[in-house]
Amino acid sequence: MPADVRTRIAGIGISSPGPVDPWRGVVVQTPNMGPDFVNVPIAPELGSRLGLPAFLERDTNVAALGEMAFGAARDCLDFIYLTVSTGVGGAIVSEGRIFHGPDGTAGELGHTPVAMEGQCGCGGTGHLEAFMGGASLAKAARAATTAGASPFLSERAAHKGLDALEARDVAEGEDAGDAACREIMERGRRAFAIACVGFVDALNPSRIVVGGAISDAQGERLLGPARAEVSATAFRTPRSRVQIVHAELGADVGLAGAHPLVIARLGDPAWRPRSTRSRRGRATPPVSANG
Numbered sequence: 511m512p513a514d515v516r517t518r519i520a521g522i523g524i525s526s527p528g529p530v531d532p533w534r535g536v537v538v539q540t541p542n543m544g545p546d547f548v549n550v551p552i553a554p555e556l557g558s559r560l561g562l563p564a565f566l567e568r569d570t571n572v573a574a575l576g577e578m579a580f581g582a583a584r585d586c587l588d589f590i591y592l593t594v595s596t597g598v599g600g601a602i603v604s605e606g607r608i609f610h611g612p613d614g615t616a617g618e619l620g621h622t623p624v625a626m627e628g629q630c631g632c633g634g635t636g637h638l639e640a641f642m643g644g645a646s647l648a649k650a651a652r653a654a655t656t657a658g659a660s661p662f663l664s665e666r667a668a669h670k671g672l673d674a675l676e677a678r679d680v681a682e683g684e685d686a687g688d689a690a691c692r693e694i695m696e697r698g699r700r701a702f703a704i705a706c707v708g709f710v711d712a713l714n715p716s717r718i719v720v721g722g723a724i725s726d727a728q729g730e731r732l733l734g735p736a737r738a739e740v741s742a743t744a745f746r747t748p749r750s751r752v753q754i755v756h757a758e759l760g761a762d763v764g765l766a767g768a769h770p771l772v773i774a775r776l777g778d779p780a781w782r783p784r785s786t787r788s789r790r791g792r793a794t795p796p797v798s799a800n801g
């Protein structure tokens with residue numbers, strides 16, 4: 511990179527699907543990039559080649575930072591971010607900082623259990639994503655079609671093929687008055703609403719910011735029932751504070767979040783030492799980690 515360009519850039523912010531190790535800048539594993547893309551030290555590699563500090567963060571955490579800097583979480587220090595698209599992702603921001611947990615995996619809110627059955631794409635059971643993620647909605651569409659339960663989906667499958675059915679077909683089936691499609695969508699919205707009650711009770715967020723393609727398409731149909739469920743059943747004190755709102759930044763949220771990611775890391779002297787402590791804490795018993 512030319513020196514005159516480098517001097518005008520503070521650092522590189524990298525957004526990646528998880529899991530990632532944000533302290534070492536390593537993409538641990540990301541299925542979409544193929545089986546060989548495992549433990550890739552992308553931030554140190556990019557940083558040394560470009561001669562700039564480089565910071566890696568999970569895509570949903572970057573999105574949360576973007577919404578906090580420029581979008582629906584402006585002036586908000588305690589919020590959760592949810593993205594409802596092919597999967598359901600999340601991030602927890604506490605006192606203006608991403609909450610990582612000791613391994614950086616915290617905030618996987620789409621894998622919060624909301625039921626005791628229902629196979630999730632991650633292999634777990636009863637997770638929110640198993641009901642409201644796009645891949646799960648598509649799977650439910652195929653099952654309803656195979657069972658002959660949905661005239662609408664059967665017609666779609668005859669046109670485009672059973673395997674090509676997607677979440678959008680279920681949503682359109684609901685709009686067209688198909689009972690099975692309505693049931694699938696209502697179950698998903700109900701799972702989302704129940705999960706929001708859990709987030710409010712457990713985390714006391716000021717805001718729940720919801721983005722992602724399915725959320726954008728569903729709009730108030732998704733958020734309205736969640737607000738109603740939270741105000742009816744969540745704990746009184748946190749429910750009176752929380753606002754459940756739409757994300758504002760759309761598909762470019764990762765780009766918007768790279769800037770606050772770099773600024774936050776560069777301005778955080780505790781970032782490196784804290785990471786050293788937490789790595790050591792995992793390798794040794796807690797008692798000696800304190801001594």
Ligand SMILES: [Zn+2]
Binds near residue numbers: 633
């Ligand atoms: Zn899961």
